Amino acid sequence: MTDPFGAESLRAATLVAWASSPTRLREDAATESDLVRGGYRDRVLTELAQNAADAAARAGVPGRLDVRIGVGGLHIANVGAPLDESGVQALSALRVSGKTEGVGRFGVGFTAVLAIGDEVEVRSTSGSIAFSAARTGAEVEQAGIDPPESGVPVLRLVWATDAPPASGFDTEVVIAPRAGVDLDDVLTAMRGEATDILLELTALQSIRIGGDEFVRTERDLGGGLTEVTVGDGVWWQFTAPSARWLVPVSGGSVVPVAGDVLRAPTRTDEELTLPALVVASADLQPDRRRILPGAAIAHLANGYADFVAALPESQRTALVPLPGFAAGAVDEQLRESVLRELVDHPWLPGADGELLRPRDAAVLPGATADLLEILTDAVPGLVSPELSGQADARALAAVGVHRIGLARLAELLAGQDRAPEWWGRLYEALTPLVIDALAVEELSAIPVPLADGRTVTGPRTVVLGEGVGGAGVDWVRLVDPAASHPLLARLGAAQVGALDVLSDPALRDRIEALWDDEGDADELAAAVLPLVAEVSTGPLPTWLGGLPLPDMFGELQAADELLLPGAPLADVLASESPFATVADRVVEEYGAEALRALGVGWGFAVLRAELPTGPDHDLDDESDWWATLSDDPELLVAVRDLDLVDPDRWPEALTLLASDPETAALLADRDGYSAWWLRRHAGVGGVPLAALRSPDDPTFDGLLDPLDHPHADALSGALAADRIERTETAELLLDRLADPQRTPAPAVIARTHRLLAEATAAGVLDLEALSPPTRVRAISGAVVDAGDAIVLDRPWIASVVPADRLVVGDLASAGALADLLDVAPSSEAVRGEVLGTGRAAEWVREPGAVLASVTTGRPLPAGEVVVHDALTVRLSGAVSGDTAVPWWVDEAGRTHVDAGRLDPGVAGAW
Structure with a gap:
């Protein structure tokens, strides 16, 4: 068996140290136990992945990590630089790491494997080693060293082995599980960590756990942004000078992180409430779970604003930390640093396309793209419309962006020198923001351009009129037509038509001032006459006729004292008429219809x-x-x-x-x-x-x-009426009645006398202004001397007065006619005495009277009647002699009737 790493000498040195100092053995055992149960609990995959990442980085190859359950226990294999002597020394030292670069190369973190088992092999293409609790215990006993009660340290004594790593891998760690450890559960837990590890350790490209493979791919999005994909998960990554920032993405939009931990580079226990993941180098405690007290971390925020600026404009505010309680001191410090970074650096998209620092920016809530396009050079520093909605308000407030309300906008627009068309586009763009009475009030001071070139403050002082604007219309505060918009009416502007503008009292004053040589008559006419042409309903004020216009000789005349060329009215006016003819150029310029409406004559004018x-x-x-x-x-x-x-x-x-x-x-x-x-x-x-x-x-x-x-x-x-309305008419009719050349019909004579009498009775006529006629018209048509005439006021007398002397009107008004004509009424002029006594009877008992009533349809009179076989009356006064009459009423009021003339219609009428 080969021993390329000097495992035997390392083991011997350690045993000598333990033998010479039993305390050292107890310290090593306690340290290892603390690391397993404390700092490196549940970090088996993390620690081995760090080793794998470092090995891949050293070898310059894409890192691969394979975790599986195999012969002998749990196998964790990786590619990259193989095990070397310094690595073996680090693995067996507990306190010493062979790290020269990377995130951790066989340091104390390897103790995490002991959470699974205390029989561990590290197989590598350069040589293999093993650690064993059982073999270590045997060595301690053989050396005569008393073992600690808690047990011997596993990772202090190392043995060389000949077992090679799995095919295709450079290094493999094999952990034999102790009793009670379920490796399937271990793999399940590791699967939950795989994605995070791939995000944290960029040297690793893939991790296979059992039959599941997790692969990280990257795609350059430009602007420093990289799209990272692991399985179904997508993140956008940005590498800043001191940290990498990642934010989850779903459907092309970032999803702010609700809560995470500092990753340095792997997960620590320092909780964060930032909206993005941060992966950075930081000074950590030995167990790599906490920041060292006093360690500098503020610099980690450097470049965060560039990260935010790399995102699509509409999504940038999603990465602004919103106000809230910090999760701890580290979180608080890092949040403050991130906010300062955001406040002081340009990342906010401005309405003008430039990036803005939040401290220099302002937002108009609810502003649309159209509105901000208009306001770009009028109100500098406005945030783009994509970030002007309610959803972005809290984020913008968190970084100190100034909020501009409609009232403030109106103030900022004061004094702006803009074309009326610009204002019209502004009102259109502001319309969606005016949703309630408060918005109306806030815009009460917005500037408004007038047709006369002025710009005034506040819509409530102006009037709107479609088609009634012109440069000369300066007697009313009329909005320039190019700026006229319905929004101004909602803000208080009055809606007027051409007739309203022409009826304004200020125009009347202007017209009157022209006659005092104040103002330009041609300019005012140029303003007024087009308005006159616009009026389709309603009469114009009559005083508009006083507008001065030039006549054909160039002299100014009031419009209502001018005539149109060829006006028919000119043909009927007297020669001394004050009317002149309006100048041809005025007619050509404004048209005859407008001039006529103003009062220039064609026919007769109407007031x-x-x-x-x-x-x-x-x-x-x-x-x-x-x-x-x-x-x-x-x-x-x-x-x-x-x-x-x-x-x-x-x-x-x-x-x-x-x-x-x-x-x-x-x-x-x-x-x-x-x-x-x-x-x-x-x-x-x-x-x-x-x-x-x-x-x-x-x-x-x-x-x-x-x-x-x-x-x-x-x-x-x-013309003359069918009645008599005035004294002059009565006088004329009396003259015509006395004119023998006139031949009115008896009906006309009687009707005229009746109307004269009614007018007299009604007091229509001034009798003192009328002289009684010397001749009057009798019912026969004859014209007779008034002294010979008799006005009929008693019907029975008609039978005894000649028709040539009898003046007849209406019996009811005969007295008034007699007074008017100064002619005696028949009741005074003629007296009659009934001769003979006759027979007293009643109308209803006289067969002849009843028969006459039935045949003529005349009603039968009630009361008594005196019937004479032959009725004769002895007359005196204007008529004398004994005369046979059909009926008579004596002075006692009794009716006398000739027996042969029992006509109820005669007596009944009376």
Whole structure:
């Protein structure tokens, strides 16, 4: 048997030491026992894997470790540098390691194998050795040394063997299990450690445990990041100056570690709460479970920011340690170092594409990519949108990133000189962030660009109007059209249309100022007229007609005192009319429709005033018309400038009025100003319209002439009514009744007298302004002297007064007619005495009366009646003589009837 490592001499030296110092034996036994039960408990695979990794590194080959149950017990084989003399010395020294590089080469960690058995072989291609508790005990006894009560140390005495390692491997450790050790359970536990060991020991490429193989593969991801795969597990690894950092990956996203331990390089007992695994060199206690007191570890965080920066932007905050309780002093120190590293180094993706240090960065919660793109050069240091969500808020706060709220954003934007289009894009991008009343309030001071070029603070002071903006619209705080956005309405801006802008009192002040030579009339017209063209509903304020516009001679005139070229209104106006013609260039630039809407004339203009309170609208005779009203109207609508019509051009003017639907509607309103004014002042052929009737109105046929005009039917409100409304009409009708050239029908005569009497009774007429006529019209059509005429006020007298003297209206208003005409009523002018006594009877008992009632359909009177065979009345007064009459009512109120004329309709009417 060969002994390449001098095992026999090593064994002899140790026995001499024990013999010369029994205490040394007890110390070795106690030390080995402590290592097995303490520092290296449950670390068999870890310690042997470290040896395997070191051997592979020394040989420069990918490390392989094979663990299996075979003949003689548990076999752990590896490739790499074989066992050498220094290794054998280290294995048998307990205190001395042959390590010159790597993580541990046959040092005290080998004692971990004793947790499984105390019969151990180390087989290698360079030579093999064995350790045995039984053989050591025999050697101690043979040397006459008293063994310790706890038993002899196993790994102090070494024997050379000839057993080779397993085929394909350079070194193999064989452990014979002691009684009670279940090797299947040992393999199961080792399988749970294999993945961690492959992550920790980069010199190892694979570990086979029984029939299961664990293989580590690596793929360069660029930027210092490596993808490490072991079985189904994936990690991203980054090698920093003082440590390797690994984080699990699932579905392409990092999965922060919930809790782990410091790996130096294999697992220690120093618990950590960092979100990534750390594998580093550190000063450890001999059992490699704890950091040496006072050992420096802060430097391990160096480069952690580079690790985070190598990750995809959206995943970087996942590796920021969040606030929480540290697991211990080492964890606390390392967490603080990592946070300082993150705070002071650039790794946060900025909205501008640059990396930011958290202490220089700011986050706008919920910001989108569009919003941050807009804000990039306006608010420096903003974090990219991928890290601006709620999920990243705690991590960003942990590294001191400043949080910008909407209110602060509004402050930062103050004073920004930006194009309106920029502001419009900003409002669009801000919209998703304005989700409640608080957000609305926070943005209350955001700048808003106006159409006049100014930028003001706060949407609540501005108005929005689609299609109503222009450079000259400066009398309202109108948002520039390029910046107009619905968000501004949510933030308090008022929504207006062209009509609202044109109705603003500030514009009225601007127009009035122009007449005092304050301002540029052309500029204001250029702002106002496009707005006028936009108004599709609702009347414009009448004061807009005061806007100065140039006439054809270049002189400024109020728009409502100008006419369009070729306006038909010009043909009917008097020569002294103040109207001029608007300049052709104005028509070409703004269009006739806009000018007409503003008040530039084509036809007659219409004035509109809501809730007027008095006659202050510059209408001719407006006060007289207002006096006819019982109450102020809610809306005044009237045709303007009727008083400027040439009296000889009224037929044409009426055609113009009737042809325009707007003015035609006013002519039909008899009580409105327009029709009222026309009745008073307009005329055709020298005849006032009030003296003309509508052709289809027969009320005063033969007395008033019909209007001869093609639009007479549309002018009814401006013509004589079918009633008498004023004293002048009554005077005209009385004159026409007295005119023998007029030949009204008896029905017209009676109707006219009735209407005259009703107007008199109603107090419509001013009787003091009327002179009683000297001649009146009798029911026969004859014109007679008023002194000879009699107004019928008693029906029975009609049979005794000649028709040529009898003036007939309505019996109910006959008294008022007699007063108006100063003509005696028939009840005063004629007296009648019934001759003969007759026969007293009742209407219901007279067969003739009943028969007449049935055949004529007239009701049968109630009460008494005096029946005469021949009824004769002796008349006196205006008519005299004895006269036969059909019926009469005497002064006592009794009705007398001729027996041959028992007509109930005669007496019954009375």
